[in-house]
Amino acid sequence: MTEQYVRDLEETDETQVALVGGKGAHLGGLSRIEGIRVPDGFCVTTDAFRRIMAQAPSIGDRLDQLSLVDPDDREAIRTLSAQIRRTIEGIAVPDGLAAAITRALARHGEQAAYAVRSSATAEDLPTASFAGQQDTYLNVVGPTAVLRHISRCWASLFTERAVTYRRRNGIDHRTVHMAVVVQQMVFPEASGILFTADPVTGNRTIATVDAGFGLGEALVSGLVNPDVFKVRNDEVVARTISAKERAVHALATGGTQEVTVDAQRQEQPALTDAQAVRLVRLGRRIEAHFGRPQDIEWCLADDEFRIVQSRPITTLFPVPEAGDQDNHVYVSVGHQQMMTDPMKPLGFSMWQQTAMVAMHEAGGRLFVDVTRRLASPASRAGLLDVMGKGDPLVRDALETVLDRDGFVPSLPDAAPGGPPAGSAPAPVETDPAIVTELIERSRQSIAALERDIRTKTGPALFDFLLAAFDEHKRVLSDPLSMQVIMAGMEATWWLNDKLEEWLGEKNAADTLTLSAPDNITSEMGLALLDVADVIRPNPEVVAFLRGVEHTGDETFLDELAKLAGGTGARDAIEAYLDRYGMRCVGEIDITRPRWSERPTTLVPVILDNVRNFEPGAAARRFEQGRQKAQKKEQDVLSRLRALPDGDRKADEAKRMIDRVRTFIGYREYPKYGIIGRYFVYKQALLAEAERLVRADVLAEKEDIFYLTFQELHDVVRSNQVDDQLIQQRKDEFRSYQALTPPRVLTSDGEAVTGAYRRDDVPDGALTGLAVSSGTVEGRARVILDMAEADLEAGDILVTAFTDPSWSPLFVGIAGLVTEVGGLMTHGAVIAREYGLPAVVGVERATRLIRDGQRIRVHGTDGYIEILP
Numbered sequence: 001m002t003e004q005y006v007r008d009l010e011e012t013d014e015t016q017v018a019l020v021g022g023k024g025a026h027l028g029g030l031s032r033i034e035g036i037r038v039p040d041g042f043c044v045t046t047d048a049f050r051r052i053m054a055q056a057p058s059i060g061d062r063l064d065q066l067s068l069v070d071p072d073d074r075e076a077i078r079t080l081s082a083q084i085r086r087t088i089e090g091i092a093v094p095d096g097l098a099a100a101i102t103r104a105l106a107r108h109g110e111q112a113a114y115a116v117r118s119s120a121t122a123e124d125l126p127t128a129s130f131a132g133q134q135d136t137y138l139n140v141v142g143p144t145a146v147l148r149h150i151s152r153c154w155a156s157l158f159t160e161r162a163v164t165y166r167r168r169n170g171i172d173h174r175t176v177h178m179a180v181v182v183q184q185m186v187f188p189e190a191s192g193i194l195f196t197a198d199p200v201t202g203n204r205t206i207a208t209v210d211a212g213f214g215l216g217e218a219l220v221s222g223l224v225n226p227d228v229f230k231v232r233n234d235e236v237v238a239r240t241i242s243a244k245e246r247a248v249h250a251l252a253t254g255g256t257q258e259v260t261v262d263a264q265r266q267e268q269p270a271l272t273d274a275q276a277v278r279l280v281r282l283g284r285r286i287e288a289h290f291g292r293p294q295d296i297e298w299c300l301a302d303d304e305f306r307i308v309q310s311r312p313i314t315t316l317f318p319v320p321e322a323g324d325q326d327n328h329v330y331v332s333v334g335h336q337q338m339m340t341d342p343m344k345p346l347g348f349s350m351w352q353q354t355a356m357v358a359m360h361e362a363g364g365r366l367f368v369d370v371t372r373r374l375a376s377p378a379s380r381a382g383l384l385d386v387m388g389k390g391d392p393l394v395r396d397a398l399e400t401v402l403d404r405d406g407f408v409p410s411l412p413d414a415a416p417g418g419p420p421a422g423s424a425p426a427p428v429e430t431d432p433a434i435v436t437e438l439i440e441r442s443r444q445s446i447a448a449l450e451r452d453i454r455t456k457t458g459p460a461l462f463d464f465l466l467a468a469f470d471e472h473k474r475v476l477s478d479p480l481s482m483q484v485i486m487a488g489m490e491a492t493w494w495l496n497d498k499l500e501e502w503l504g505e506k507n508a509a510d511t512l513t514l515s516a517p518d519n520i521t522s523e524m525g526l527a528l529l530d531v532a533d534v535i536r537p538n539p540e541v542v543a544f545l546r547g548v549e550h551t552g553d554e555t556f557l558d559e560l561a562k563l564a565g566g567t568g569a570r571d572a573i574e575a576y577l578d579r580y581g582m583r584c585v586g587e588i589d590i591t592r593p594r595w596s597e598r599p600t601t602l603v604p605v606i607l608d609n610v611r612n613f614e615p616g617a618a619a620r621r622f623e624q625g626r627q628k629a630q631k632k633e634q635d636v637l638s639r640l641r642a643l644p645d646g647d648r649k650a651d652e653a654k655r656m657i658d659r660v661r662t663f664i665g666y667r668e669y670p671k672y673g674i675i676g677r678y679f680v681y682k683q684a685l686l687a688e689a690e691r692l693v694r695a696d697v698l699a700e701k702e703d704i705f706y707l708t709f710q711e712l713h714d715v716v717r718s719n720q721v722d723d724q725l726i727q728q729r730k731d732e733f734r735s736y737q738a739l740t741p742p743r744v745l746t747s748d749g750e751a752v753t754g755a756y757r758r759d760d761v762p763d764g765a766l767t768g769l770a771v772s773s774g775t776v777e778g779r780a781r782v783i784l785d786m787a788e789a790d791l792e793a794g795d796i797l798v799t800a801f802t803d804p805s806w807s808p809l810f811v812g813i814a815g816l817v818t819e820v821g822g823l824m825t826h827g828a829v830i831a832r833e834y835g836l837p838a839v840v841g842v843e844r845a846t847r848l849i850r851d852g853q854r855i856r857v858h859g860t861d862g863y864i865e866i867l868p
Helices: 014-031 046-054 058-068 074-091 094-106 143-158 160-168 273-290 345-354 371-375 378-388 392-400 432-453 458-476 478-505 520-535 539-551 556-560 566-580 600-610 618-639 646-694 701-706 709-718 723-736 804-810 826-834
Strands: 005-010 043-044 113-120 136-141 178-183 189-197 207-213 225-233 237-239 248-250 256-260 294-301 305-311 329-332 360-362 364-370 744-746 770-772 774-784 797-798 815-817 838-839 854-858 864-865
Touching: 005 014, 005 094, 005 744, 014 043, 014 113, 014 178, 014 273, 014 305, 043 094, 046 094, 046 143, 046 178, 058 074, 074 143, 074 160, 074 189, 094 143, 113 143, 113 160, 113 207, 113 600, 113 804, 136 143, 143 178, 225 273, 225 378, 237 539, 237 797, 273 294, 273 305, 329 392, 345 360, 345 458, 345 646, 345 701, 345 709, 345 774, 360 432, 364 701, 371 378, 371 392, 378 392, 378 432, 378 556, 392 744, 432 458, 432 478, 432 646, 458 709, 478 566, 478 618, 478 646, 520 539, 520 566, 520 600, 520 618, 520 646, 520 804, 520 826, 539 556, 539 566, 556 566, 566 600, 600 804, 646 701, 646 709, 646 804, 646 826, 701 723, 770 826, 774 815, 797 804, 797 854, 804 826, 815 826, 815 854
Parallel strands: 774 797, 797 815, 815 838
Antiparallel strands: 005 043, 043 178, 113 136, 113 178, 189 207, 189 294, 207 225, 225 237, 248 256, 294 305, 329 364, 329 744, 360 364, 770 838, 774 854, 854 864
8 A cells, every 4th residue: 555644634534543643533524514614734644654663673672661661660761752752853754755745835835834733543532532642833834844843743652641641541652653733823812622511510511611812822731721601502601701911922933932911901801702602603513523522622813713623521421321302310320339430341231130220321330310200209308318318428419400490300299009119118027037038048049040050051041141130130129138128227227316316326326236147248357357367377378378469370279288287278268269259349340350260359358367366356356346236235225214204215225226136237148149149140151251262253251241241142142243342342441440420410411429518527627428436546548459458457448439348358447438338338337347437428538538647537427537
């Protein structure tokens, strides 16, 4: 194929990223939209860049070195990238290439002023904008200067920031090439940026215009604060006019300079309202063309807008597809399930298949549409009450949306006849045998699943799984199970309300639930202490496990038997995995590696337990908790009897204490059952994936994680897969990891966070939800990956969220702080079970609290103080 060094912008479009880079492709696409004016120009293509790179073979060696450098080793990246840039800038542009560029300049005006702009092939993409990663040069005049600045643009592919950005986004340096856009300069009266969605709230109906005088560099560089116009439905709904003391203007001889704006102009708006509305209309055309919200750079000259760049806004959280134009309000499932990370397609589609309510995916997360329940006054009150008990921030966010006139429609209440939706189930007798029976039912159901799935393969496996999902939902919605869960929670709420009213004591139930029986999640944490007891007396085993902690060798269990005391250690770990190995961090996503699949995850926790505890700690911890609860019960009852009408109050409290201790532990069991079933499904699907790999249908078995359940079913039936779809899903998943899911999301795209609205928290303290009583002071350990835990006695765990898999860490800490959580989520339940002061739902806790800082956790009142 003949190399093509130069291509006019009007000849390019979005399909030609490989030839003209992201910016060039977008500008070509923009120039084809009716009514959109783009300054004339041309692209120096990636063919030219490849030719330049071929002139210096030494660059390849340095790229090899760069690919091996740690992304955090800034000094090594700085040195290698500077060497590559110097080499590229030192290469003379070959005659044929220089002639092609000079001819293009002659066509467009040889002595005109140009903007020379980098346009990399990994730039302005839907999943990674690369904004500001490469270079732009303004007001470049004459062929010699243009050629010199084109060389600089090629070299800017290897600035330190661009190299680091690619490493962090998993992009190979060798796969990225640099084109250069050469465009006629616009000398504007005003310029700036238009976001076709509000970049702060995400609201797609509000466009934001930032505007300043002169060239846009003054805004981009932070030299001035821009005027800001917010536009909705062809109307400016808010404006902020700033004092614009400085501007950047072009020099007649080339280049730019910073100038002072005349005093009388500084506070004048850079745009009129009518111009801002006209600009947003152009932006909506551009948005419709590219099919997603855009970040658009614009210039205003002679009352005409020129568009000089448009890229996708990659920081917006996607909106679930509703299939209609109605308003919708969505609540995050991840915030209820303690897993706000993105899920892979097989993960979220399996959760959708087995969930009791319809769930909608966006950004790799799941949401429930609560619009209809909010629209009816009867169901609204119940929904807000349940949400408020779980997470006050969700309730506040929903109330914020309800306060907006007309966003949520008002529907009449349902006609009477039958109990209202969400009403309390019939009461259940306080009998421990009921819990024993429910656990046995769950165990038998999973045993039957394991037995019956063994012989199923191919399409028959998927038919079997669809029937298994019905059984899954039947077990999950067992009326008796729901009654027991509600009985435990309602007794907790009753005790907290009544004991505060009668005795003035907050959260008394926290102590009364210590060491409650039948709590599978707290048992899981204590059982790992017993594993440590087996390992501790064997120095050779301990030393070996310290090595495994660093090597990550997943075959270590096979090697243990060769060491003194190793057989007992292996048996103890394997017995633990037999009971709990289906668990892992983010376990609602079936694609996450389970402890049985990656047992090294447990090694740091086992070693912490070996170091921080004495033999027999598990039994001692449980018994101490049980005695504390018993003592608390006696204390509460004796104080109640001393009150007026005390015997009645004590009898009622005793009845509720018995209910809490009988039923509250079971709250954790249904999730254990779900995850047990998930592991059986996963093993069967991975066996199917291995068959597809052997048949050369899939490249690797984990590729099935990037297909939905239905898509995988189709692949198994047809023995054909769309490799491009899998690659696209991998890219999307990587981009979703950078997004923070909102607790509440509207169909306008607005992320509504909610607030606590409290005035009883000291200045400077971080506010959250009190879920486990007590106050503790200690060293904060900010841990985002359980496998990297390194805890000492007395440490306070600070993390984004804790699902049941984090429970083994709870035995060794003194307190807990999380960004996500509610009163009855797993972290809160286990914190109470272990007697750990805990505050959850603390916005941005892992960023506001530094690892190693001393903090004080007020678990009774719900706030954290950062200590000097």
